Amino acid sequence: MVEDRDSLNRRLKAARDRQGLDKPQAGQGGLPTSAWGFGLRAGVEVFSALVVGVGIGFALDRWLGTWPWLFLLFFVMGAAAGVLNIYRLFTPRDGARKD
Amino acid sequence: MAVEGKAIDALGQFELHSALGAVGKSVGFTQSNLYMLISAGLIIAMMVWGMRARAVVPGRMQSLAESAYSFIDDMVLAQIGQEGKRFFPFVFTLFMFILFGNMLGLFPYAFTYTSHITMTFTMALIVFLLITTVAIVLHGKKFLGYFLPEGAPMWLAPLIIPVEIVSYLSRPISLSVRLFANMMAGHVMLKVFATFVVMVGALGTVGPFVAVLPLAINVALIGFEILVAFLQAYVFAILTCIYLHDAVHLH
Numbered sequence: 001m002v003e004d005r006d007s008l009n010r011r012l013k014a015a016r017d018r019q020g021l022d023k024p025q026a027g028q029g030g031l032p033t034s035a036w037g038f039g040l041r042a043g044v045e046v047f048s049a050l051v052v053g054v055g056i057g058f059a060l061d062r063w064l065g066t067w068p069w070l071f072l073l074f075f076v077m078g079a080a081a082g083v084l085n086i087y088r089l090f091t092p093r094d095g096a097r098k099d
Numbered sequence: 100m101a102v103e104g105k106a107i108d109a110l111g112q113f114e115l116h117s118a119l120g121a122v123g124k125s126v127g128f129t130q131s132n133l134y135m136l137i138s139a140g141l142i143i144a145m146m147v148w149g150m151r152a153r154a155v156v157p158g159r160m161q162s163l164a165e166s167a168y169s170f171i172d173d174m175v176l177a178q179i180g181q182e183g184k185r186f187f188p189f190v191f192t193l194f195m196f197i198l199f200g201n202m203l204g205l206f207p208y209a210f211t212y213t214s215h216i217t218m219t220f221t222m223a224l225i226v227f228l229l230i231t232t233v234a235i236v237l238h239g240k241k242f243l244g245y246f247l248p249e250g251a252p253m254w255l256a257p258l259i260i261p262v263e264i265v266s267y268l269s270r271p272i273s274l275s276v277r278l279f280a281n282m283m284a285g286h287v288m289l290k291v292f293a294t295f296v297v298m299v300g301a302l303g304t305v306g307p308f309v310a311v312l313p314l315a316i317n318v319a320l321i322g323f324e325i326l327v328a329f330l331q332a333y334v335f336a337i338l339t340c341i342y343l344h345d346a347v348h349l350h
Contacts (some may be wrong), residue, residue: 092306
């Protein structure tokens with residue numbers, strides 16, 4: 001009985017594969033990949049990296065009394081981190097599926 | 100309420116008031132907290148009541164509960180892997196709480212607790228503390244290697260490490276800002292167009308006919324907002340999974 005069902009499943013899968021009914025798993029379970037989705041995500045990523053950079057720079061400056069140099073430095077760091085975030089957004093992630 | 104004089108008051112809906120009468124007032128219990136409790140109660144009711152039958156062929160409520168379970172279960176397995184099983188309760192709770200918060204907020208007179216940055220940032224902070232703790236517990240000192248990718252030249256380290264740290268710290272902010280901004284923007288738009296309906300509708304004979312236009316926009320917006328409500332809960336959950344994957348595997 002169980003073997004019957006297995007063989008049915010196998011033949012069903014082969015038939016579905018032939019017809020291309022089973023979408024490849026890669027895109028599934030990932031983040032939405034529409035143009036709008038990417039655009040909004042990219043904006044938020046840059047914004048948040050800048051917020052963190054400016055925040056760290058501001059705090060360090062207040063602590064060390066070096067206004068505005070660390071602020072300027074970390075503003076650039078934040079911008080770089082924002083670009084890095086966007087780069088990560090576009091590089092395909094190696095999911096857990098391989099291992 | 101929306102139209103005060105001639106101004107559009109689109110942000111008044113986000114004000115916190117104390118709920119549950121005098122008792123709520125004395126302990127600072129707001130309508131935001133009330134809706135958190137309501138959604139928690141609804142989630143528990145859905146899971147407990149839905150699974151009570153334990154039928155092989157599920158009924159309506161049971162298939163709702165089961166599909167919610169397997170949706171997150173698939174996501175956790177696909178994104179984190181087999182080790183991710185132990186994070187399932189966390190991700191499931193997070194997803195359902197945000198989803199119910201977003202969806203409940205679409206009902207008239209309801210309050211959307213996910214439209215407050217304090218609320219979303221607290222949740223993002225919990226996620227951030229969890230991923231950091233998991234990474235440190237599992238990898239110890241090797242966690243610091245996360246901030247200097249393998250193969251990077253040493254002379255670039257002073258540049259790469261601060262940038263990586265800023266990028267890492269930006270995670271809770273991007274996580275919280277995305278959810279909060281989406282929910283707030285949607286509700287502001289709904290309110291603005293709803294106010295247009297009232298304002299234009301009061302303009303003499305042709306008013307009611309012209310008011311159909313903003314009304315039609317609002318109908319479309321509600322459908323869009325339902326999509327956004329689900330999508331943002333999904334994005335929050337899946338990003339939590341991706342961060343957990345990074346914490347567990349550390350590249």
